[in-house]
Amino acid sequence: MTDILPALWPTVLTGIGATVVVDLWSILRERWLGVPALDFAMVGRWVGHLFRGRFFHRPIAATPPVAGERTLGWMTHxxxxITFAALLPAMFGSHWFCEPTIGPAELVGIGSVVAPFFIMQxxxxxxxxxxxxxxxxxVRMHSLVTHAIFGLGLYATGNVLRMLPVASFC
Incomplete structure (x- = not known):
């Protein structure tokens, strides 16, 4: 746990950067392949109903909307x-931010596909x-590719950040 604390800001920024990469991929995937991006209002609706004690929906689109669900969905996304980015210092040490490598980033990225397969979907x-x-x-293939791209986003963002003062703990 103590190894995560010096890496707090790099973790947050890396998670945000990698998520932006996924969002850019979603835009390109929709334009190139005609695959619609995930409607984050549905994620927000799910989170909103979590606070009311409901976990499963069949399907979520048939569940009544909650106030601010789109914003809540994007914040959750x-x-x-950021939470998945926190696996990098937790598993590989905060020194990963000093010299990012593709292996750990892809392990986290591709490994994170467990969440949509077994929780969100x-x-x-x-x-x-x-x-x-x-x-x-x-759907599985698109999820796997998207999470692999998240891993590339972790790696790319880590490399950008190591050149900035945020990596001063290295």
Whole structure:
């Protein structure tokens, strides 16, 4: 735990940067492949209903909206990115920010696909690993690619940050 504290700001900034990379990928994926981006209002709706004691929805779109759900969804999206970025110093030490390497970043990025497969997709009514969607294999592939891109975003952001004063603890 003490190794995480000196890396707090690099972790937060790396998580934000990697999440921005995912968002840019989502825009490109929609333009190039016609795959719509995730509607973060649905994530916000899910979080809003968590506070009311409801975890599962079938499907989330049929669940009544909550006030500010789009904003809540986007905030949750970025907080999740920061949380996954925190795995880097937790697993590999804060020195990862001094010399970022692709292996740990991709391990965290690709490993983070467990969250949508086993938490978000079932909770939103899509089943485990999108099993209740019309094309589960396609959804799984897009999830895996997106999370691999998140890993690249962790690596790229880590390399940008190490050149800034935020990496002064190195």
């Amino acid at each position: 970025y907080l999740i990115g 079932p909770a939103l009514g899509a089943g485990i690993a999108a099993s209740r969607t019309p094309r589960p294999a396609m």
